[in-house]
Amino acid sequence: MCTREKTDAVKVKRGLYLLAGVVWGCMLLFFLAYQTGRWSLRNNAVTADGVSLPETVTYNGQTWHYKKDLFVFLCMGIDTADDMVREGETGNARQSDANFLVVLDGKENEIKIVAIPRDTMTEIEIYDVGGAYVTTVEEHFALQFAYGDGGDKSCEMTMRAASRLFYGLPVNGYVCFNLRAIEVLNGMIGGVPVTPEETFEELNAGEQVTLNNEQAYRYVQSRDCDERFSAQKRLGRQRQYLTSFLQKALACTEEDPFLPVRIYHSVSDHMSTDIGGTRLLSALIAGVRCDFSESGFYVVPGEQRTGQRFEEYHVDEEAFYEMMLELFYVPQEN
Amino acid sequence: MEKKNNGNQKTDLIRRGILILAAAGCVICMFCAVMYFVKGRHAGRVYEKLRQECVAFGMAEQLPKADPQEQTEEEMPHEYEEMPVVDFETLWETNTDICAWIYIPGTEVNYPVLQNAAATDPHDTYYLDHTVDRVSGLPGAIYIEPCNARDFSDRNTVLYGHHMKNGTMFASLDRYKDNVFMEEHPYAYLVTPEQNMVYEVCAAVLYDNRHIMGIYDFEQDSSYQAFLDSLTDNRNMEDVFREGVEMTTDDRLITLSTCVKDQDDRRLIVEAVLIDVYEREN
Numbered sequence: 001m002c003t004r005e006k007t008d009a010v011k012v013k014r015g016l017y018l019l020a021g022v023v024w025g026c027m028l029l030f031f032l033a034y035q036t037g038r039w040s041l042r043n044n045a046v047t048a049d050g051v052s053l054p055e056t057v058t059y060n061g062q063t064w065h066y067k068k069d070l071f072v073f074l075c076m077g078i079d080t081a082d083d084m085v086r087e088g089e090t091g092n093a094r095q096s097d098a099n100f101l102v103v104l105d106g107k108e109n110e111i112k113i114v115a116i117p118r119d120t121m122t123e124i125e126i127y128d129v130g131g132a133y134v135t136t137v138e139e140h141f142a143l144q145f146a147y148g149d150g151g152d153k154s155c156e157m158t159m160r161a162a163s164r165l166f167y168g169l170p171v172n173g174y175v176c177f178n179l180r181a182i183e184v185l186n187g188m189i190g191g192v193p194v195t196p197e198e199t200f201e202e203l204n205a206g207e208q209v210t211l212n213n214e215q216a217y218r219y220v221q222s223r224d225c226d227e228r229f230s231a232q233k234r235l236g237r238q239r240q241y242l243t244s245f246l247q248k249a250l251a252c253t254e255e256d257p258f259l260p261v262r263i264y265h266s267v268s269d270h271m272s273t274d275i276g277g278t279r280l281l282s283a284l285i286a287g288v289r290c291d292f293s294e295s296g297f298y299v300v301p302g303e304q305r306t307g308q309r310f311e312e313y314h315v316d317e318e319a320f321y322e323m324m325l326e327l328f329y330v331p332q333e334n
Numbered sequence: 335m336e337k338k339n340n341g342n343q344k345t346d347l348i349r350r351g352i353l354i355l356a357a358a359g360c361v362i363c364m365f366c367a368v369m370y371f372v373k374g375r376h377a378g379r380v381y382e383k384l385r386q387e388c389v390a391f392g393m394a395e396q397l398p399k400a401d402p403q404e405q406t407e408e409e410m411p412h413e414y415e416e417m418p419v420v421d422f423e424t425l426w427e428t429n430t431d432i433c434a435w436i437y438i439p440g441t442e443v444n445y446p447v448l449q450n451a452a453a454t455d456p457h458d459t460y461y462l463d464h465t466v467d468r469v470s471g472l473p474g475a476i477y478i479e480p481c482n483a484r485d486f487s488d489r490n491t492v493l494y495g496h497h498m499k500n501g502t503m504f505a506s507l508d509r510y511k512d513n514v515f516m517e518e519h520p521y522a523y524l525v526t527p528e529q530n531m532v533y534e535v536c537a538a539v540l541y542d543n544r545h546i547m548g549i550y551d552f553e554q555d556s557s558y559q560a561f562l563d564s565l566t567d568n569r570n571m572e573d574v575f576r577e578g579v580e581m582t583t584d585d586r587l588i589t590l591s592t593c594v595k596d597q598d599d600r601r602l603i604v605e606a607v608l609i610d611v612y613e614r615e616n
Contacts, residue, residue, distance in 0.1 A: 049542075050542075050599065051569070051570060053571055054540075054570070057571045057572055058512040058513075058514075059512075059513060060513060061512070123567060123569075164569060165569075167570060168569070168570065168571070321571075324571065
């Protein structure tokens, strides 16, 4: 054999080894990043007062076990057009008008969304003007955000309030939107189709329409504060929009896998979040593997009542407890 | 060659030293384990002996209600047939600190309740690690603090007991984390030298480890109410509350407090409300 051929053969072999090494290296890095993200999401989960969901619960003679492989994120919609900041001044924050827990169930590969009505009466932390903690009081859930700085602190407080309400459910992260985000998100997937249950402004009841950006904003945000139970009606419209948005987004992602990343970048001015880097990678992978249907949309059960000064939403504790079992526990088979 | 031999000797010595230490360690560990086991068995036997000699079950007496408004004499209802009959004179031969007997049907709770009469500290914990016959170590005894009245006349009396792995002392209170169990086993009987008391179990709460008698003043309605609110505000999935029952500041309570496995900063507290009292004939 000619020496030159031998050298070429050796070179090709080396090249192949190198290529294999690079491919394996990338896969390993990806795997490490994914696992790091998962670990980080779990380790930094927020609970309030050191209480966490128990592993086992017995209810009406049935034993239930806590689901493993859950990620829970709190999404807050703030009624402001200002840019979202990570750090602001105490006392300048708004209220979180829309609050949703997004549950990624890795075992059943389902996304579930639990809406927390803004008027839910629950224990929230109150702080003085200097930002020092005072005590907890029973107040509207939406108000918790206002006791912070409009940035990370507000979001963390609201995560703790959500965890406290949900019996110590660990919350793995938050996403916080202002109103402008709705228009951007709507645009990124080419509009969202809805069929209004009641006539809403120029949209007729029962007629399907694909909302443009400006319509989407009004559909999700508008509330006639003088109308009784207007918050409930708005929640109904938000539920519809969210379901339709998610379904369309998931469908679009199947054809265009980089869509979630593009959405993330385009909406980043109108959004603040603690889910970045490897955490985002893990969350996205967990998310896109899931299905979502309208039956996966829950609302904290309760009753809207007129309080002393404002409307109040009082949780039906028994129904809520059963919803907790349905969402986060698996019945033990005997 | 000399040097190597010395080196070998040194290594030998070190090896022997380590072996001796390890052997000594093993012996000490085994000794402790045996002592723990023996003490536990001994305590178990002592409590069993007291049960056999001093406590009988069945409705031996028909007693009038200790209610001054009711003039008629009334029988103890059939549903309280498990009320124990307790011989305090014989119990006091073992320990005069015994102030009551507690029996909860459906659980393993069937013990004397102690209060350290010699204590100077109102929150004394002598019986946390001394059994009824004053032997030190686990499982201790069921006890109340000196700050509570010996006759259980306080608006809330806290009874403490260990959660033993073998299911003794207050370990079986765990069963009240099942709402069906609470429904089916409502009664806790507390017998003092003067009275037979019937309590209804109405809550099991995975509480934090705050010192209840140290923080709340149950003589003050607002403080008592704050304690009751802290139970309902607790929000733990394992909490159970009896359906249709709300504890109020008009109620007289006992709080049974025990540890939670693997959670040093939590306590399981079981609340029971006084529903009936019968005077004992002496």
